[in-house]
Every structure is written in structure tokens, then in C-alpha cells.
Amino acid sequence: MADLYFTEEHEWVSVNGDTAIVGITSYATEQLGDIVFVELPDIGKTVKAGDETAVVESVKSASELFAPLSGEIISANEALEDAPETVNEDPQDRGWFFSIKIADKSELASLMDKEAYDSFVQGL
Amino acid sequence: MRYLPLLDEDRAHMLKTIGVDSVDDLFTDIPKCARLENGLDKLPEHASEPCVEQHFSELAAKNINAGSVPFFCGAGAYRHHIPASVDHLIQRSEFLTAYTPYQPEIAQGTLQTLFEFQTQVAQITGMGIANASMYDGSTACAEAVLMAARITRRSKCILAPNLHPHYAQTTRTLTHTLGIGIEQAATAIGADTDVMQQIDDETACIVVQSPNVFGEVIDLRALADAAHAKGALLIAVNTEIVSLGLLKSPGEMGADIVAAEGQSIGNSLNFGGPYVGLLACRDDKKFIRQAPGRFAGQTLDAAGKRGFVLTLSTREQHIRREKATSNICTNSGLCTLAFTIHMALLGDVGFRHLAKLNHQKACDLADQLSAIDKVELLTPMFFNEFTLRLPKSAHEVVENLAKRGILAGVPASRLFGEGIMDDLLIVAATETNSDIQLSQFATALAEELS
Amino acid sequence: MSMNAKGRPTKPETSNISPQFGSALLQEEGLLHEVGHCDKTGVDMEKLSGRTSRLGYLERSEATGMVGLSEPEALRHYVRLSGRNYAIDLGLYPLGSCTMKHNPRLNEKLARIPGFADIHPLQPTSTVQGALQLMEELSHWLLEITGMQTVALSPKAGAHGEMCGMLSIREAILAKGELEQRRRVLVPQSAHGTNPATAAACGFEIDEIPANAEGRVDWDVFCSRLGPDVAAIMLTNPNTCGLFEPDIRKIADLIHEHGGYFYCDGANLNAIMGKCRVNDLGVDAMHINLHKTFSTPHGGGGPGAGPTVLSSRLADFAPVPFVKTGKTGKLQLVEQLNDAPDSFGRMCAFHGQMGMFVRALAYMMSHGGDGLRQVSEDAVLNANYLLARIKDHLSPAFSGTCMHEALFDDEFLKGSGVTTLDFAKALIDEGYHPMTMYFPLVVHGALLIEPTETESLQSLDAFADTLCELANAAKSGDQERFTQAPVKAPLRRLDETKAARHPVLRFQENLQNT
Structure with missing residues (x-):
């Protein structure tokens, strides 16, 4: 069973063992509007927590996704390249962006759980 | 002033609506030390349309335009007919x-x-x-x-x-x-x-x-x-x-x-x-x-x-x-x-015809020019522009031919600086060159080099 | 029905059908590749001689796939398409920071004189003395207006001019041996996007300065960001909120004290000509958009021209080519980098936008020094009059007067269900081009209005009445008028998501109706 975490950058992080799958929250997709393009990281690339790792674009905006945790990129959701609308349709499942092999599990402590994220969003 | 629609009475009415006394009240953020009290008084005052036209005609008359002479310059800009x-x-x-x-x-x-x-x-x-x-x-x-x-x-x-x-x-x-x-x-x-x-x-x-x-x-x-x-x-x-x-x-x-x-x-x-x-x-x-x-x-x-x-x-x-x-x-x-x-007027048919015509004119010109004694064609595989080696400075030749009313091309030295390729001349021909102009150029170059 | 002797009706029957004004003059028109034909041409040329080519196997073997039109068909195609464009000549074009003023037709006429339009950039300079003199005269006017030391004429547009200014600054820093150290360029948040993009393209890092509550550079933040690693500040003045930066001289002095340079974005020069000179404000480099201030036509998005004035601190680093007077009094072109050892280089082929130089100089001479000052005064007067007329109906972003453009936020639309975009699109149905929207980024739902000096009082009043009426309609809950707008334009709102998700960037036979 995976544990779900969130960041202040409106990313969700689903952790299963030492693997984390990353995507953006429904709140983020509502703010962005229609997503028209997604740029994914190269597989095998090593990232540090906070690095710009992917790009998500709507018609009039471009935003970066930051790596929520340090580690190695082990997969990317290539289906998004041809169907970026998936992120709008199903942000927290089929609309995932990439997965990381977690280098340092202690970094999880800096992420929010669902409850904390919900109240964070309410405060915006 | 012909481009400014406001009348003085309009301006007065507008200032009143805004609630200021003079237009300068709208410019008070400009630091005092930088304000131009006398405006641009070193520049001439406004001029009528015929006055401006006269001045530009005089300037234009000091230039030799391509269409008025046999013209063979290219090197990145080409004279073609525009419908x-x-x-x-x-x-x-x-x-x-x-x-x-x-x-x-x-x-x-x-x-x-x-x-x-x-x-x-x-x-x-x-x-x-x-x-x-x-x-x-x-x-x-x-x-x-x-x-x-x-x-x-x-x-x-x-x-x-x-x-x-x-x-x-x-x-x-x-x-x-x-x-x-x-x-x-x-x-x-x-x-x-x-x-x-x-x-x-x-x-x-x-x-x-x-x-x-x-x-x-x-x-x-x-x-x-x-x-x-x-x-x-x-x-x-x-x-x-x-x-x-x-x-x-x-x-x-x-x-x-x-x-x-x-x-x-x-x-x-x-x-x-x-x-x-x-x-x-x-x-x-x-x-x-x-x-x-x-x-x-x-x-x-x-x-x-x-x-x-x-x-x-x-x-x-x-x-x-x-x-x-x-x-x-x-x-x-x-x-x-x-x-x-x-391009829409040319269409595929016209575009390809135009290209062939350009190539043909340049081939004809290259034949005539390279037949001149001591003139060598250095670029046999060309489209509408080619390079010649001349027996003397290409810059000098171009200047002299310009005095005779022919713009003979671009000396390589104009692009690369004096020194290394002074004897190279880059020549272009297009559909705008008549066959008579091609032979005028060949005749003039032969005379210049003899 | 009344008839004349030939049985021709001379009086229409009365009818209840509401008129669809103009649609009879707005014919449907397909794409060129649908209306044209691959065997058709509208150009007659000399016959080919049949001579074989020199090109052998490099000769094209296939057709290009293009279609052609005869001349009458071409005229009809493009004239019909032209009817789908809004234009200055049709009405007020209040795009803030774009300076959509009248484009005098004398300028078009002069630019087409063969002595300017039909001369080659590499003809012997002895045969283009008039063109070089024109460049010198244009330079003289630009330098008188700005008080600066020199001007680089070659930049092809505003953003290219920014590049020219920033590369001059980079070269000056390099000459002092400080390039390794000076990496940071300060850019206010309200800046046009080209400013950070240009600084980044020149290899600098961007440090964004927030605006204060009055829409100006936040002085304390500015001071705190200064240091030995600062290369320059890029500041628009008057700024994109339509306000003059009153601290500009202090900003210039302080940046100079710290060894940096002051780049001023000249997009809004139209507000200050003859009122002050940027050299006196401490500016080191500024591009001038000839297509804004000096009325060369926008042409549906170019070509522009961006001559860049430089202070004495930067003059030596200007790009090639430039005009100089030779020993015999003849004008010459300095084109080789060897002849300009301090120059930062070349920015484009040839000498710049000559066609625009002709138009801009004609504009300046027509106005004269007195008229150019009047231009700025009238531009500022028109903007302030409009602001005064509408400020109680819309919500001005800042209190007080403005320069040549007035900024509003979307506070007046709060609770109406109408967005800035809807409001702007509703203007289309009233026969106006919308104002600049969502820029600058410093206020919410920004609407930036620049009427320019070439609008009459009657035109401003009509526009003000329309804006007030629309604002009141939005507040009174007539939401559909806005969210559905435009309904009277040739097309309704377009699906930009579809265009971006699955780009179709050229005609494709099988995609004509999707």
C-alpha cells in the first residue's frame, strides 16, 4: 500500500518502498487550466530535491515541476507527450509525470500528508 | 499640425476635466534637473508635406538606383521584379x-x-x-x-x-x-x-x-x-x-x-x-x-x-x-x-520558371564575362551568381564601372576586408537583366581590363 | 411594391428580419491552397531559351506543391482576407505599451522612391551618398531627442535593440575585466518579457525587483540588491504601469556608483519627447521602437526597427556597421570589425531597416522639434482625459495622473462573473480593438489603455462612453453579453487549447475541415 504525500508546489508523491511516483494535484490543474504540453525528464537522470525536473504548460503559462525528493529518475509517463489532456482528466492517476528511486527517505519528513495539504490549499 | 487632431479649445476642456491647470502639471514626476524648458529648440520646426517631400527627393537623387542602370549586385540581396x-x-x-x-x-x-x-x-x-x-x-x-x-x-x-x-x-x-x-x-x-x-x-x-x-x-x-x-x-x-x-x-x-x-x-x-x-x-x-x-x-x-x-x-x-x-x-x-x-501569384509553375530564367541569364553572363582575356570563372556550379578572378583589384573595377553607369557586382573585399581576395568579383544576374545589359557589362569589363 | 418602367423594384418591402450588418461585404474565403491551382500563375515572364542547366543531379526533380492564382483571383483572395482585420485606420486601437498611432501615408510614398527602395546594400558607397546622409540625419534627430552620444542604427526591432544595448554593456564590463564578476541584471517585475529574455540571451542572470504599492520600483529592495556583481538594471521609463519613475536619476546614480550600467527600455518614449532627454536621466543605453514613437507601420506584426542610443560610457562598443565622414567629406560605411576594434560585433547582415529609417525621418521632419513635444503632451493629455472620464466606472490601479497610458485592475468587475478577458472581448462587439490585457503582471487582471495623440476629443469621448456603458452593464449582471462575446466579429472566440495541443502549422489536404 502506497503512502501519499504532498508539496507546497502542488505536487503529489506516492511512495511505495523506495520508489516515489510524482504528479500534480487537481488543485494545480484547476489553476493551470487546459494543459497543452508536458516535458518529461530523461530516465536515468539523478535529481536533488528542489531541482526543476519537468515542465507543464497551459496555453498562456509554463510552470516547472520540482523534484520532491532526491534520487534517480526511473520512469516517465510518455503517454502524456501525445495526450497532455490526461493531466486534466485524471491528475492523480493516469496523469502521473515521473517516478524516482528515492535516495534518502529522511526527506519524506519535509512533505505534507493529505490533511496538511488540504488545509494548506484552503489557506490560499 | 496635420497629424494632431486636438484644437487648443479641446486641450483646455480636457485639462479642466482632468482638474489640472496646465499640461506641465502632468509631467511633474520628471526630476526638475532633467526638464527641458525650451523643448527641442535645436531641431527645425514642423514642415509641410511638399517641404518634406522635396528634401527626400533631393536625398534620393544622390543615389543610383538599381533599376536605372545595368545592375549585377547580389551577395545576400537580389533585385527581382515585384508584380x-x-x-x-x-x-x-x-x-x-x-x-x-x-x-x-x-x-x-x-x-x-x-x-x-x-x-x-x-x-x-x-x-x-x-x-x-x-x-x-x-x-x-x-x-x-x-x-x-x-x-x-x-x-x-x-x-x-x-x-x-x-x-x-x-x-x-x-x-x-x-x-x-x-x-x-x-x-x-x-x-x-x-x-x-x-x-x-x-x-x-x-x-x-x-x-x-x-x-x-x-x-x-x-x-x-x-x-x-x-x-x-x-x-x-x-x-x-x-x-x-x-x-x-x-x-x-x-x-x-x-x-x-x-x-x-x-x-x-x-x-x-x-x-x-x-x-x-x-x-x-x-x-x-x-x-x-x-x-x-x-x-x-x-x-x-x-x-x-x-x-x-x-x-x-x-x-x-x-x-x-x-x-x-x-x-x-x-x-x-x-x-x-x-509567391501566390507565381505559383509552382511561375516560381520554377523564374528560377530557370535566373539561371539562364547568369549562365549567359558567365559565358560572356569569362571569355574576356585573363578573367577566370571560379565557380562553375552556380545558380544565378558566380565569382570571377580578375587581373586587377575588383574594388577598383567596380568603382570605375560605376562611373560608367554599370553596377558590376560585389567585390569579395567588401565582405571579407581588403587584402586576401582583392581580385575576386561576385556577380549576380536575375530576370530583371535584359540581354542587352549583359553584353553592355561584358563590353565595359573588357574595356576596363584592356 | 413600386416598380420603375422596366419592372425593376425601386423600394424594398418592409421586413421584420433583423439586419446582419456588413455580412454581405464579408465573403467567405478559403485558404490559398484551396482556392489556387498547381498549374496556375499570375506572372508572365520572358520565355526560356532551352539552354541546359549547369546543375546536373542537384536540379529539382519534383514540383514544390505550391499553388498559384491569376492576378484577379489573387486580388480578390487577399482583399477579402484584409476585411477580417481590425486596423488603426478603422478605429481607436488602445493597446497599452504598443503606441498604435496614425501611420502617415507620406512616409509610405517616400519609402517607395526608387532612390531608397531600389538601392542595394553593397553598391559602391559613392553611389548611395543620399542614403548615408539620410542615416546621418536620422541619427542627428534621435541624438537631439535623447541627448545621447551615439546611435547604433542596425538593430531590426525593439528586442534586437535591447540586445544591442546589453551587448554594449557586456563589452564595456569585459573591457574593464569584470565580466566574471558582474553576472546579475536587475529587472523590475513590471518589465516587458523581452527584458529578462534579452539579459538571459546575453548570458546574464536575472534578479527580479518587485513594484511598490504606487507601481514604481521598490526603492529599498532596489538598494538591497546592489553589489559588485551587478552588471546593469533594465528599466522601462515611463514604466509599463504608465508612470514616470520619479527616482530615476537616483537609481541611475546609484547603479553607476556600484559600477553597473543603466539600460532604459525606450518602448514608451512617446510620452517624454521634448519634455526631458534620457541622457539627463543617467541612461547608458536605450532602444527606440521606430514603429511605436515614430509611426512606422506595425504591419500586422512587423517589420520593426530598433535603433539604440548609447551614452559616452558605451559609445566605443557600438556594433558595425556605422556611417562616418571620410577625409574628402564623402560619407563612408565602417563595415569590417578590424576597422572598429572596440565594437562588440555585428548584429545582422547589412545596415538596418532603411525602409523604416525613411519613414521615421519623414515623421520627425513633418512634426519638427516643436511638434514632437506637442506629440508627447497630447499623448499624455489624451490618456489622462480618458482616465478622468472613466475612473469612476472602472478601477484605476493607482491614484493620481498617468503618463501616456492608464492602467486598471479588475476590481470593478468583482462579483460580476465577468473577467478582464470577457470585458475586452465585449469591446470587439462595440467596434473597438481591446486594450492590452493581463499585462503588466503587477496588478490583478490588468487592463492597460493607451489612446495615443492621434485620437480626437470626439473619438476619446465615444470610447469613454462605451467603456462606462460596458462597465455598468457588467456590474448590472448582463453577464452573457461578455462571456459570449464577440458575436459580431468574423469569428467567435477561438479554441487555443486545441491549437496548442495538436498543432496544425501548415495546410494539409486531409485536415481542411477539422
Whole structure:
């Protein structure tokens, strides 16, 4: 069973063992509007927590996704390249962006759980 | 003053509505020390239309315009005939005085013509897609290099030795600040294919011009293969777009990006500008994402009718700011319109006829000039421009022939500086040259050299 | 029905059908590639002699795929398309920061004189003395207006001019041996996107300065960001909120004290000509958009021209080519880098946008020094009059007067269900081009209005009445008028998501109706 975490950058992080799958929250997709393009990281690339790792674009905006945790990129959701609308349709499942092999599990402590994220969003 | 509609009584009424006493009350944020109390009193006062016209006529009379003499200059700008209807259409208020089409509901005229332009450019270059134009060919070339560096994530760029020197210098200026390393061997006719030896695993792109600055037509196929074998891209540069009516297209020969000058179609010489830069590339998402400048794209409106919009603008500076693919904030709007209209009038049939006619005129001229004693044709494989070696300074010959009323071409020294190629003359002929003008030139050159 | 002798009706029957004004003059028109034909041409040329080409296997073997039109068909195609464009000549074009003023037709006429339009950039300079003199005269006017030391004429547009200014600054820093150290360029948040994009293209890092509550540079933040690693500040003045930066001289002095340079974005020069000179404000480099201030046509998005004035601190680093007077009094062109050892290089082929130089100089001479000052005064007066007329109906972003443009936020639309975009699109149905929207980024739902000096009082009053009426309609809950707008334009709102998700960037046979 995976544990779900969130960041202040409106990313969700689903952790299963030492693997984390990353995507953006429904709140983020509502703010962005229609997503028209997604740029994914190269597989095998090593990232540090906070690095710009992917790009998500709507018609009039471009935003970066930051790596929520340090580690190695082990997969990317290539289906998004041809169907970026998936992120709008199903942000927290089929609309995932990439997965990381977690280098340092202690970094999880800096992420929010669902409850904390919900109240964070309410405060915006 | 004829361009200012306000009357003094209007101004008084407006100041009253605003609630200030004088117009200067609206300028009080200007620091006192910087205010110009007497305005621009060192400049002349306003002038009537005939007065201004008179002054410009006098200035223009000090220039010799190409159409008034036998004229053979090229080297990146070419004199072609422009149908009268082109200039009429681009002066329509709705095209001339419109802004960038950011409100597509009331800018379909501009947007649809841009879409037609992009289609024509893609068709003649043999590439998948083209953008809505750049400033000119030289800046398109620099942008193509930056684009190739982003696509390949490499930073070495090799320029062919006979790339137009203005293009090479522009490319250096606009890319070196981003860490692009430019390599270029010394200029030498016949040496362009040598760039193959310089390609390595760090090479982002090779930039090869065909026809090159001396007029030589280059077979790009082996160059494309050599670049691709090392994961590098081939940028094909073209400064005389009419040549593509007769030559195999760069796309067909394997080019990845084409950077070209489109002035020859629809646009006057204008002493160097405004011109229209063409940028075309493979129809590949990775390429389109990294392309500079504007794109018009097809879509539907709320009622399901076809229409066009500026699209993919997240690459551009107004959204991406410091992360934009380029700082460019314009295209050559009206020049692209002139290009599109002229090209639509030509059509495939006319475009290819025009190219053949240019080649034929240049072949005839080359025959006549190279028959002169001690004149040597250095570039047998040419389109409408070729290079001659003269028995004396080409600069001197051009100056002397100008005094006799013939503009005989561009001395290589004008482009490369005095010293190394003083005896080389670059000569272009187009459909605007009559057969009589060709023989006038040959006769005058023979006399000048005898 | 009344008939004349030939049975021709001379009086229409009365009818209840509401008129669709103009649609009879707005014919449907397909794409060139649908209306043209691959065997058609509208150009007659000399016959070919049948001579074989020198090109052998490099000769094209296939057709290009292009289509052609005869001349009457071409005229009809493009004239019909032109009818789908809004234009200055049709009505007020209040795009803030774009300066959509009248484009005098004398300028078009002069630019087409063969002595300017039909001369080659590489003809012997002895045969183009008039063109070089024109460039010198244009330079003289630009330098008188700005008080600066020199001007680089070659930049092809505003953003290219920014590049020219920033590369001059980079070269000056390099000459002092400080390039390794000076990496940072300060850019206010309200800046046009080209400013950070240009600084980044020149290899600098961007440091954004927020605006204060009055829409100006936040002085304390500015001071705190200064240091030995600062290369320059890029500041628009008057700024994109339509306000003059009153601290500008202090900003210039302080940046100079710290060894940096002051780049001023000249997009809004139209507000201050003849009122002050940027050299007296401490500016080191500024591009001038000839297509804004000096009325060269926007042409549906170019071509522009961006001559860049430089202070004495930067003059030596200007790009090639430039004009100089030779020993015999003849004008010459310095084109080789060897002849200009301190120059940062070349920015484009040839000498710049000559066609635009002709138009801009004609504009300046027509106005004269007195008229140019009047231009700025009237531009500022018109903007302030409009502001005064509408400020109680819309919500001005800042209190007080403005320069040549007035900025509003979307406070007045709060609770109406109408967005800035809807409001702007509703203007289209009233026969106006929308104002600049969502820029600058410093206020919410920005609407930036620049009427320019070439609008009459009657035109401003009519526009003000329309804006007030629309604002009141939005507040009174007539939401559909806005969210559905435009309904009277040739097309309804377009699907930009579709265009961006699955780009169709050229004509394709099988995609004509999707």
C-alpha cells in the first residue's frame, strides 16, 4: 500500500518502498487550466530535491515541476507527450509525470500528508 | 499640425476635466534637473508635406538606383521584379495598420496569410514546418544555431568556410554569450565539404550555405549524413530563395533546419532592410518546441468554424521571460505578406520558371564575362551568381564601372576586408537583366581590363 | 411594391428580419491552397531559351506543391482576407505599451522612391551618398531627442535593440575585466518579457525587483540588491504601469556608483519627447521602437526597427556597421570589425531597416522639434482625459495622473462573473480593438489603455462612453453579453487549447475541415 504525500508546489508523491511516483494535484490543474504540453525528464537522470525536473504548460503559462525528493529518475509517463489532456482528466492517476528511486527517505519528513495539504490549499 | 487632431479649445476642456491647470502639471514626476524648458529648440520646426517631400527627393537623387542602370549586385540581396499588385495589397489599411494578431477574432486576415506563408516556406524548402518569419536571414541563422544547441544539448557549432561573412559574424555575436563555441575554417572556394572532417561527438550542428557566398551550389547530402552519423544537425542556409525553384530542396537533401533570406520574393532591396528571415525545420515535436519566433496554427471557433491563432506561445518571451527560446518579439509581418502574395501569384509553375530564367541569364553572363582575356570563372556550379578572378583589384573595377553607369557586382573585399581576395568579383544576374545589359557589362569589363 | 418602367423594384418591402450588418461585404474565403491551382500563375515572364542547366543531379526533380492564382483571383483572395482585420485606420486601437498611432501615408510614398527602395546594400558607397546622409540625419534627430552620444542604427526591432544595448554593456564590463564578476541584471517585475529574455540571451542572470504599492520600483529592495556583481538594471521609463519613475536619476546614480550600467527600455518614449532627454536621466543605453514613437507601420506584426542610443560610457562598443565622414567629406560605411576594434560585433547582415529609417525621418521632419513635444503632451493629455472620464466606472490601479497610458485592475468587475478577458472581448462587439490585457503582471487582471495623440476629443469621448456603458452593464449582471462575446466579429472566440495541443502549422489536404 502506497503512502501519499504532498508539496507546497502542488505536487503529489506516492511512495511505495523506495520508489516515489510524482504528479500534480487537481488543485494545480484547476489553476493551470487546459494543459497543452508536458516535458518529461530523461530516465536515468539523478535529481536533488528542489531541482526543476519537468515542465507543464497551459496555453498562456509554463510552470516547472520540482523534484520532491532526491534520487534517480526511473520512469516517465510518455503517454502524456501525445495526450497532455490526461493531466486534466485524471491528475492523480493516469496523469502521473515521473517516478524516482528515492535516495534518502529522511526527506519524506519535509512533505505534507493529505490533511496538511488540504488545509494548506484552503489557506490560499 | 496635420497629424494632431486636438484644437487648443479641446486641450483646455480636457485639462479642466482632468482638474489640472496646465499640461506641465502632468509631467511633474520628471526630476526638475532633467526638464527641458525650451523643448527641442535645436531641431527645425514642423514642415509641410511638399517641404518634406522635396528634401527626400533631393536625398534620393544622390543615389543610383538599381533599376536605372545595368545592375549585377547580389551577395545576400537580389533585385527581382515585384508584380504591381503586391505593393498595392500590402498597402491596404487593414494589413498595413494592424497590430500583431493577438485578438484572433478580428485578425483573421493576418493570421490566415501567415498560415499560407508557413505552408509555402515549408513547401519550397522541403521541410515539415516553418515559422511566421524572423528579422532576416542572418538572424535566422543565429537563431537556428541556438535551436540546434538546445535540441542536441551540445555547444559546438561548425560554420562552413563560405558562409556569408555577415551571417557568420551575426551568428558569433548572438550565440557566444550563451557558451556556443563557433569553429570556422578559412574561406576558400570549393572548401565547404571539408566541414565533414571537423564534426565530432560534441558538435551540435554544421551550418552550410548553398548557394554559398561565392555562388557555388553545394551537394548537402553527404554533409547531412556525416552530421547525422555523429548526432549533429545540418542547418542549411540560403540567401537567394529563388534558387529553390531549380535546386533540390534542402529538406530533400537531409537538412534538419533551414535558415534563409526571403527578400527575393516580394521585397525590394531597400538598402538592406526590412527583409524577411525564413526558418523551417523538421516536423518533429522536439524541433518545434525549441524553435524561436511565432507560429500561426489552425483551430476552430466557438461555433465550429475554422480559424487561425498564434500558438505554442509558451516558448516566447512574453510568457517564458528569461527562459524563452529567443527574445524575439516580432516577425517581419508586412514583408511576409509581400512574400506570400508574390509567391501566390507565381505559383509552382511561375516560381520554377523564374528560377530557370535566373539561371539562364547568369549562365549567359558567365559565358560572356569569362571569355574576356585573363578573367577566370571560379565557380562553375552556380545558380544565378558566380565569382570571377580578375587581373586587377575588383574594388577598383567596380568603382570605375560605376562611373560608367554599370553596377558590376560585389567585390569579395567588401565582405571579407581588403587584402586576401582583392581580385575576386561576385556577380549576380536575375530576370530583371535584359540581354542587352549583359553584353553592355561584358563590353565595359573588357574595356576596363584592356 | 413600386416598380420603375422596366419592372425593376425601386423600394424594398418592409421586413421584420433583423439586419446582419456588413455580412454581405464579408465573403467567405478559403485558404490559398484551396482556392489556387498547381498549374496556375499570375506572372508572365520572358520565355526560356532551352539552354541546359549547369546543375546536373542537384536540379529539382519534383514540383514544390505550391499553388498559384491569376492576378484577379489573387486580388480578390487577399482583399477579402484584409476585411477580417481590425486596423488603426478603422478605429481607436488602445493597446497599452504598443503606441498604435496614425501611420502617415507620406512616409509610405517616400519609402517607395526608387532612390531608397531600389538601392542595394553593397553598391559602391559613392553611389548611395543620399542614403548615408539620410542615416546621418536620422541619427542627428534621435541624438537631439535623447541627448545621447551615439546611435547604433542596425538593430531590426525593439528586442534586437535591447540586445544591442546589453551587448554594449557586456563589452564595456569585459573591457574593464569584470565580466566574471558582474553576472546579475536587475529587472523590475513590471518589465516587458523581452527584458529578462534579452539579459538571459546575453548570458546574464536575472534578479527580479518587485513594484511598490504606487507601481514604481521598490526603492529599498532596489538598494538591497546592489553589489559588485551587478552588471546593469533594465528599466522601462515611463514604466509599463504608465508612470514616470520619479527616482530615476537616483537609481541611475546609484547603479553607476556600484559600477553597473543603466539600460532604459525606450518602448514608451512617446510620452517624454521634448519634455526631458534620457541622457539627463543617467541612461547608458536605450532602444527606440521606430514603429511605436515614430509611426512606422506595425504591419500586422512587423517589420520593426530598433535603433539604440548609447551614452559616452558605451559609445566605443557600438556594433558595425556605422556611417562616418571620410577625409574628402564623402560619407563612408565602417563595415569590417578590424576597422572598429572596440565594437562588440555585428548584429545582422547589412545596415538596418532603411525602409523604416525613411519613414521615421519623414515623421520627425513633418512634426519638427516643436511638434514632437506637442506629440508627447497630447499623448499624455489624451490618456489622462480618458482616465478622468472613466475612473469612476472602472478601477484605476493607482491614484493620481498617468503618463501616456492608464492602467486598471479588475476590481470593478468583482462579483460580476465577468473577467478582464470577457470585458475586452465585449469591446470587439462595440467596434473597438481591446486594450492590452493581463499585462503588466503587477496588478490583478490588468487592463492597460493607451489612446495615443492621434485620437480626437470626439473619438476619446465615444470610447469613454462605451467603456462606462460596458462597465455598468457588467456590474448590472448582463453577464452573457461578455462571456459570449464577440458575436459580431468574423469569428467567435477561438479554441487555443486545441491549437496548442495538436498543432496544425501548415495546410494539409486531409485536415481542411477539422
